[in-house]
Amino acid sequence: MSDKLPVIVLVGRPNVGKSTLFNRLTGTRDALVADLPGLTRDRQYGTGAVDEHAFVVVDTGGLMPESADPLALLAESQAQMALEEADHVLFLVDVQSGCTAGDESIARQLRKLGKPLTLVVNKSEGYARAAATADFFTLGYGEPVTISAQQGQGVEALMQDVLGALPAVAPEPPIDDGTVRVAIVGRPNVGKSTLVNRLLGEERLLAADHPGTTRDAIAVPFEYDGAPYTLIDTAGIRRRARVWEAVEKFSIVKTLAAIERAHVVIAVVDAQNDIGEQDAKLMGLIAQRGRALVLAVNKWDGLAQGEREQVRYQVSLKLPFLDYAPLHFIAAKHGSGLGELMEDVQLAYESTTREFSTPELNRILETAVEAHPPPAILGRRIKLRYAHQGGSNPPRIVVHGNQTDKLPEHYKRYLANQFRSALALKGVPLLMSFKTGDNPFKHKKNELTNRQIKKKRRLMARVKKR
Numbered sequence: 001m002s003d004k005l006p007v008i009v010l011v012g013r014p015n016v017g018k019s020t021l022f023n024r025l026t027g028t029r030d031a032l033v034a035d036l037p038g039l040t041r042d043r044q045y046g047t048g049a050v051d052e053h054a055f056v057v058v059d060t061g062g063l064m065p066e067s068a069d070p071l072a073l074l075a076e077s078q079a080q081m082a083l084e085e086a087d088h089v090l091f092l093v094d095v096q097s098g099c100t101a102g103d104e105s106i107a108r109q110l111r112k113l114g115k116p117l118t119l120v121v122n123k124s125e126g127y128a129r130a131a132a133t134a135d136f137f138t139l140g141y142g143e144p145v146t147i148s149a150q151q152g153q154g155v156e157a158l159m160q161d162v163l164g165a166l167p168a169v170a171p172e173p174p175i176d177d178g179t180v181r182v183a184i185v186g187r188p189n190v191g192k193s194t195l196v197n198r199l200l201g202e203e204r205l206l207a208a209d210h211p212g213t214t215r216d217a218i219a220v221p222f223e224y225d226g227a228p229y230t231l232i233d234t235a236g237i238r239r240r241a242r243v244w245e246a247v248e249k250f251s252i253v254k255t256l257a258a259i260e261r262a263h264v265v266i267a268v269v270d271a272q273n274d275i276g277e278q279d280a281k282l283m284g285l286i287a288q289r290g291r292a293l294v295l296a297v298n299k300w301d302g303l304a305q306g307e308r309e310q311v312r313y314q315v316s317l318k319l320p321f322l323d324y325a326p327l328h329f330i331a332a333k334h335g336s337g338l339g340e341l342m343e344d345v346q347l348a349y350e351s352t353t354r355e356f357s358t359p360e361l362n363r364i365l366e367t368a369v370e371a372h373p374p375p376a377i378l379g380r381r382i383k384l385r386y387a388h389q390g391g392s393n394p395p396r397i398v399v400h401g402n403q404t405d406k407l408p409e410h411y412k413r414y415l416a417n418q419f420r421s422a423l424a425l426k427g428v429p430l431l432m433s434f435k436t437g438d439n440p441f442k443h444k445k446n447e448l449t450n451r452q453i454k455k456k457r458r459l460m461a462r463v464k465k466r
Contacts, residue, residue, distance in 0.1 A: 005047070005257050006166040009058045009082045011110070012092035013102045017122040021092065021149035022046060022059035025159070026288075047256060047289060050159040053168050054260065056253055058082045083110075085253060088162050089117040091141070095124045099135045107139040118162060119144040125151055179221070180349045183232040183258040185286070186268035187278055191298040195268060195332035196220060196233045199342070224342055232258045259285070263393065264292040264348045264427070266341070271297045271311050271329070275318045283322060290394030292348035292428040293325040296341055301331035324420065326427050348427030352393045356423065361387040361397060368418040377406045385437070396431040404434035 008025075010018040026046035044059035060082050083089065091110060093103050110117055119139060124132040124146040133144045145161070147154035184192045200222050220231045234255040259265055265286050269279050286293050297311060308329075315327065326344040330337035365387045374382035382403045390396035397419055416432050419425075448456065 004167075005054055005056045005253065005260065006087040006163065007056045007058060007085050007253055008088050008090060008162065009060065009086035010090050010092060011060050011083065012106065013094070013097075013100065014061075016092045016094040016097075017149045018092050019044075019059055021090070021120075021122070021147075021155070022057055024149050024152055024155055025057045045253075045256060046285070047260065048159075050156060050163060053163040055159075055163060055166075056256055058086070083113055083115065086115050087166055089113075089115045090120050090158075090162070091117055092120050092122050093136055093139075093144070095121050095127055095132045095135075095146075099138060103136075103139060107141065111140070116165065117141060118158070120158065121146045122149050124148055125153055179228045179230050180264065180346070181230045181232065181262045182264050182266060182345055183234060183255075183262035183291075184266045184268060185234050185255060185259065185282060187270070187276075187282075190268045190270040190273075191332045192268050193233055195266070195296070195298065195330075195338075196231050198332050198335050198338060199224070199231065225346075227346065232262060234258050256285070259289055259291060262291055263352060264294065264345050266294050266296055266345065267325075268296045268298050268332075269315075271299045271303060271308075275314045280318055283319060287321060287429055290429055290431060292352040292394070293322065294341065294344050294348055294427050295319070295322060295325045295327050296332075297327070297329045298332050300329040301334060301336065324425075324427065324429060344427060351423075351425040352395060352428040354392065354395065354423075354425075356389045356395070356397075358386075358388045360423075361389065361419070364419055364422045365399065365415075367422075368415055372411075372414060374407060374411055377403055382407055390431075390433055394429050394431055395425070396433060398433045398435060400435050400437055402436055404436045407434055 010021060012018055022044060025048040027048065046057050046059070048055055048057055089110060091106065093099065119136060119141040121132050121136060121144045125148040127146070129146055132146045136144045145154065145158050147158055149155065184195060186192055200220065220233070222229055222231060267279075267283050267286065269275050283293070283295075295315070297315065300308070300311075303311070311329075326348070328337055328341045328344065330341055332338070365384060369384055374384060376382070380403065382401060384399055384401035384404070387397055387399045390398040399415070412432055412434070416430050419432075420430050
């Protein structure tokens with residue numbers, strides 16, 4: 001089994017549904033979707049899994065080979081860089097537009113790359129397969145695959161075929177050998193390598209005041225407070241429009257793989273620079289993957305009191321979805337705040353790998369429901385009957401009841417907060433699943449007793465007389 005997540009790259013003309021398919025594969029809404037051509041400019045990275053096979057998917061801007069628009073040329077250059085790192089290419093076309101000159105031009109470009117490729121006809125809902133694919137055989141890629149990215153039709157079968165030809169990488173948590181794997185991520189030049197060196201007590205990694213010094217994900221074993229750790233220093237992820245060098249493009253994929261393998265992620269931001277969109281996207285990806293997270297605001301030393309208040313405000317404003325993550329203000333260069341940081345890393349690891357007893361979870365559920373009962377739907381009260389653990393790293397709690405599919409989002413958040421508080425979880429997103437029990441008698445007819453049969457006959461006889 002390979003340890004490198006396969007990279008699937010989505011390409012095609014503008015507005016053929018690449019971003020919609022990206023969102024479908026990653027289970028997110030990270031890619032901006034609208035009925036406007038050319039909406040995506042930069043590359044968008046995400047992770048997904050089908051049948052226990054994990055992968056990295058890259059959304060690209062629409063290719064317009066004949067366009068002289070500078071923004072279109074930039075989007076095309078970004079797509080070309082994504083194609084170089086691809087293990088498989090999904091070439092999307094639009095059945096509603098038919099085969100266009102732009103599709104033919106892109107097909108010629110892709111043929112020169114020699115990458116494994118699948119031609120995907122999107123927006124095919126309501127079309128017979130033969131009618132949807134007939135126009136696209138001229139592109140020379142054999143029989144196309146038909147899907148509807150918006151409705152999800154054919155997407156899982158498509159990915160099963162694609163991933164079946166690639167090395168399998170299961171989206172499993174790391175093997176629990178007692179070593180805590182900690183990935184350190186962030187933008188370039190925020191002090192990740194300096195933080196690792198300070199924790200190790202030696203200049204183990206190259207650290208310089210120049211962005212892009214670290215190019216690979218470097219794993220370093222060390223011991224802290226008697227416990228074994230592996231620190232993974234990753235390359236800085238900068239805004240995609242600024243990623244030009246080929247070596248740096250592969251660094252992004254390796255950083256995503258490091259996040260996938262880690263028990264805990266330390267996300268480092270620079271107190272002396274604004275917290276930007278790239279920081280928020282990176283941390284959103286960590287939260288999406290369910291990894292335990294500790295947020296470290298570095299270069300805290302030397303800031304005036306007013307500047308420190310501004311940094312606190314920026315964190316609360318731009319990262320409100322990380323309310324579960326411990327926040328630390330540190331100076332990696334001088335070592336201040338690192339003891340408290342590592343304490344919370346250990347607590348986050350214990351939270352994400354912890355096993356809960358079913359009686360304990362049921363007591364918490366009962367207390368939460370008594371304090372604030374679920375709402376009634378069409379006059380019927382939603383009943384939540386029992387809870388049990390559905391997994392760890394990240395922890396998942398499964399709640400069984402009736403009409404759970406109608407449970408409002410605000411009530412689900414309430415339950416998650418109640419469980420998090422009662423279980424004293426720190427630094428880890430708590431996943432909640434709700435299942436409605438199936439009625440075993442819904443397809444069975446009631447069997448009448450002899451008395452009921454006689455009564456029914458008497459009633460029918462009266463009706464006939466009338």
